[in-house]
Amino acid sequence: QVQLVESGGGVVQPGGSLRLSCAASGFTFSSYGMYWVRQAPGKGLEWVAFIRYDGSNQYYGDSVKGRFTISRDNSKNTLSLQMNSLRPEDTAVYYCVKIRSAVITYDAFDAWGQGTMVTVSS
């Protein structure tokens, strides 16, 4: 079955950096677009970054543009999120999320990881 396992979260001071990873299994990772979606404590869901199935294009939410970088290694079935210049408002659970259909980008999200908590605080 599809599994997405995030790691790399933790506590970091404002201005610091973290790198999140997501290990994917149970599907042909190289055929699916992937997102990072975050959820601040007690709040709603916000898309952070998206990468196409082949890594050819990356897109970012306005709140993280210029600070975060999404990448993928299809040979290792791994998705990553490099987060720099972190701010307190970046505090959230970060989910690795799979698009339902192969290659197609316009589709719902059919698999979510359990999430990794990022806390930005001094």
Added chain:
Amino acid sequence: DIVMTQSPDSLAVSLGERATISCKSSQSVLYSSNNKNSLAWYQQKPGHPPKLLIYWASTRESGVPDRFSASGSGTDFTLTISSLQAEDVAVYFCQQYYSTPSITFGQGTRLEIK
């Protein structure tokens, strides 16, 4: 950005009764290439990630009980639970993927037992 607005913010329904959640988008999410509405519904239980229930506005995900149904088109959508079960207590989110990659979610509706 397309703004998704759910109503109500919270809802209490008796076991076995019908629960209905509304979702409105600030613009149409009808995808012209396939004439389908780019709208999904998710269920999130405490301490867990969201789970896909419905996609393309009315297609039930595999394994989702048939008491969950959804309808709507354009800008107005509805999720219905025909007979509420205790395990349905959760927060429900709608999502538009029309403006991919800039997808947006509704603020969520908390469903409780009356």
